Amino acid sequence: MTLKSLLTGVAALSLMSGAALAQDRTVNVFNWSDYIDESILEDFTKETGIKIVYDVFDSNEVLETKLLAGGTGYDVVVPTGTFLARQIQAGVFSELDKDKLPNLSNMWKDIEERVEKYDPGNKYSINYMWGSTGIGYNVEKVKALLGEDAPVNSWDLLFKPENIEKLKECGVHMLDAPTEMIPAALNYLGLDPDSKNPDEIKQAGELLSSIRPSIQKYHSSEYINALANGDICVAVGWSGDVLQARDRAAEADNGVTVAYTIPKEGAQMWFDQMAIPADAKNKEEAHVFLNFIMRPDVMAKASNYVYYANGNKASQELLNDDVIGDTAIYPDEATVKNLYTTTPYPPKVQRIVTRTWTGVKSGQ
Amino acid sequence: MEANTAPPKRRSLGSWALISAPYLWLLIFFLAPFLIVFKISLSEVAIAIPPYIPTFDLADGWQAFWDNLGALSLANYVWLTEDALYWKSYLSSVTIAAISTFLTLLIGYPIAYGMARSPRSIRPTLLMLVILPFWTSFLIRVYAWIGILKNEGLLNQLLLLLGVIDEPLVILNTNIAVYIGIVYSYLPFLVLPLYASLERLDGSLLEAAEDLGCPPWKAFWKITLPLSLPGVIAGCFLVFIPAVGEFVIPDLLGGSDTLMIGKTLWVEFFNNRDWPVSSAVAVILLMILVIPIVLFQNQQQKMSEADG
Numbered sequence: 264m265t266l267k268s269l270l271t272g273v274a275a276l277s278l279m280s281g282a283a284l285a286q287d288r289t290v291n292v293f294n295w296s297d298y299i300d301e302s303i304l305e306d307f308t309k310e311t312g313i314k315i316v317y318d319v320f321d322s323n324e325v326l327e328t329k330l331l332a333g334g335t336g337y338d339v340v341v342p343t344g345t346f347l348a349r350q351i352q353a354g355v356f357s358e359l360d361k362d363k364l365p366n367l368s369n370m371w372k373d374i375e376e377r378v379e380k381y382d383p384g385n386k387y388s389i390n391y392m393w394g395s396t397g398i399g400y401n402v403e404k405v406k407a408l409l410g411e412d413a414p415v416n417s418w419d420l421l422f423k424p425e426n427i428e429k430l431k432e433c434g435v436h437m438l439d440a441p442t443e444m445i446p447a448a449l450n451y452l453g454l455d456p457d458s459k460n461p462d463e464i465k466q467a468g469e470l471l472s473s474i475r476p477s478i479q480k481y482h483s484s485e486y487i488n489a490l491a492n493g494d495i496c497v498a499v500g501w502s503g504d505v506l507q508a509r510d511r512a513a514e515a516d517n518g519v520t521v522a523y524t525i526p527k528e529g530a531q532m533w534f535d536q537m538a539i540p541a542d543a544k545n546k547e548e549a550h551v552f553l554n555f556i557m558r559p560d561v562m563a564k565a566s567n568y569v570y571y572a573n574g575n576k577a578s579q580e581l582l583n584d585d586v587i588g589d590t591a592i593y594p595d596e597a598t599v600k601n602l603y604t605t606t607p608y609p610p611k612v613q614r615i616v617t618r619t620w621t622g623v624k625s626g627q
Numbered sequence: 628m629e630a631n632t633a634p635p636k637r638r639s640l641g642s643w644a645l646i647s648a649p650y651l652w653l654l655i656f657f658l659a660p661f662l663i664v665f666k667i668s669l670s671e672v673a674i675a676i677p678p679y680i681p682t683f684d685l686a687d688g689w690q691a692f693w694d695n696l697g698a699l700s701l702a703n704y705v706w707l708t709e710d711a712l713y714w715k716s717y718l719s720s721v722t723i724a725a726i727s728t729f730l731t732l733l734i735g736y737p738i739a740y741g742m743a744r745s746p747r748s749i750r751p752t753l754l755m756l757v758i759l760p761f762w763t764s765f766l767i768r769v770y771a772w773i774g775i776l777k778n779e780g781l782l783n784q785l786l787l788l789l790g791v792i793d794e795p796l797v798i799l800n801t802n803i804a805v806y807i808g809i810v811y812s813y814l815p816f817l818v819l820p821l822y823a824s825l826e827r828l829d830g831s832l833l834e835a836a837e838d839l840g841c842p843p844w845k846a847f848w849k850i851t852l853p854l855s856l857p858g859v860i861a862g863c864f865l866v867f868i869p870a871v872g873e874f875v876i877p878d879l880l881g882g883s884d885t886l887m888i889g890k891t892l893w894v895e896f897f898n899n900r901d902w903p904v905s906s907a908v909a910v911i912l913l914m915i916l917v918i919p920i921v922l923f924q925n926q927q928q929k930m931s932e933a934d935g
Binding site: 322324325327328330331332333349352353354355441480481494610613614617618620621624625626627 | 672674675676677678710711712715779800883884885886891894896897898899900901
């Protein structure tokens with residue numbers, strides 16, 4: 264074999280592998296379970312030729328542990344704001360290349376401003392969905408137990424012993440998420456929901472412990488089905504999840520009516536943000552994916568499916584009426600004013616929060 | 628000493644390689660990971676990747692290595708003694724594991740005994756049936772128990788139908804569900820070694836006992852049970868040791884007040900992001916388990932010496 268033919272051979276080989284690479288472009292996405300209309304993923308591959316490997320998780324803690332261990336192999340991940348802030352500090356993410364994201368112009372300034380608290384300058388992330396943590400309830404059962412004037416628009420429903428003790432009979436679930444429940448209790452006590460003061464956190468813990476005997480289960484996803492089937496009558500839950508339960512009950516036509524309420528004392532507002540890990544292998548493709556997600560029609564499709572509000576202003580005209588017109592999803596001005604946000608706990612306070620929560624759950 | 632009188636045998640390179648294989652295995656897959664976990668347990672939590680300091684990087688040179696070594700401390704172990712939660716978790720895990728092991732033995736012994744006494748031709752089939760559950764994922768099998776045990780689940784429906792109970796029993800999300808889960812999941816681990824030792828049992832001993840007028844229950848008590856003891860011990864440890872550190876079963880079937888060290892470890896690791904403290908919890912857990920393992924080893928050694 265002459266040198267020339269050898270070189271041609273090598274060149275041909277490298278060309279072939281180049282072609283193979285172009286064909287095999289992929290993006291690895293790690294998102295919350297039940298959090299997208301899957302046809303969006305198919306559309307993305309159809310339009311861009313980039314294959315999507317789509318994995319799901321169901322807790323911020325699991326995502327964060329993977330990210331902190333490094334080498335996750337994911338190119339796009341979706342942490343919640345408070346977790347995102349700490350992860351940015353740990354150096355988990357790479358800054359977005361905004362030149363590659365022309366669709367950023369579709370985003371909603373109000374939401375971007377609120378996200379500043381976690382991601383100053385919105386440098387590392389784009390908003391996917393946002394929502395509130397309120398109360399989901401079975402309309403008939405709560406009325407039957409507490410009467411016509413049941414305080415369904417107030418945290419009194421849960422935190423007043425005379426109410427919760429009656430509701431115990433038909434089942435009450437609570438999120439297994441200290442970063443949601445402790446602020447809710449602080450807020451009810453009239454304290455700063457974002458308090459980092461150990462004494463105040465302890466007070467919140469005492470309030471939560473006091474109603475523990477009436478709580479059937481602390482879990483962050485089971486309540487969707489339980490509410491829809493009528494197995495329980497009250498759950499502290501995430502807005503979109505409760506609304507999914509409402510729709511499942513309506514579809515099943517089982518005589519169960521589920522409603523969601525943002526209590527008048529206020530509720531937590533949260534933001535799920537899409538970001539690119541610093542060690543992502545396919546950053547180019549990740550940007551293409553983010554840009555695709557920020558298209559108004561894509562974002563509208565996603566919200567119409569999961570019943571969460573999104574941070575995309577341009578998508579709003581394309582939303583179904585039962586999404587944009589529902590104040591449980593897109594609350595009015597006055598309600599939004601009542602929503603509070605929280606910031607990450609420093610490690611020492613985090614330990615107190617977790618320990619308090621373990622105490623609430625286990626009675627230890 | 629006898630060994631001095633005999634000329635030392637020369638081992639070939641091949642046999643050395645063969646002997647060192649299990650040690651190499653232990654070194655790579657047990658000792659090295661243990662040392663890494665132990666080292667993390669002496670570190671301090673930080674907001675970084677990985678979330679603790681110091682991290683040893685050989686590229687930094689010797690001076691940095693010694694500095695890092697000086698930064699390690701036992702503070703996390705001190706912390707474990709300060710909060711009763713940890714001791715209660717350890718104690719409750721050991722208790723739950725012990726009760727479950729006992730229940731598994733109660734159920735497993737008759738099964739193994741029946742298998743060993745059955746006609747030789749059907750024994751392979753029975754053995755197969757014991758192993759069969761392993762063909763389905765462990766997680767799915769535990770999950771299936773939720774459907775059986777829940778308030779409107781299969782068990783309650785059956786009992787209500789039969790008129791045994793008037794109101795559904797609350798089993799799911801209690802310690803009873805955890806016992807059921809552990810007994811179910813680990814039963815094969817007890818039955819298999821027990822079956823092996825019962826099957827080897829010399830039947831002529833029992834015949835002799837019968838000929839000499841010994842009633843069957845006494846023959847069982849005096850002959851079968853003592854001879855099957857190594858199988859009982861091996862089986863019990865195979866159940867007890869993994870049950871102490873069990874996480875999946877208490878998480879899926881247990882209630883919020885089911886305290887087990889596997890769950891406490893999970894909370895430390897995921898919710899607190901405190902890898903150093905969770906490593907310390909794991910090291911102590913290992914210590915708790917090493918004691919029964921050593922006892923078991925001693926027992927085995929005595930047995931084999933007695934046999935020899």
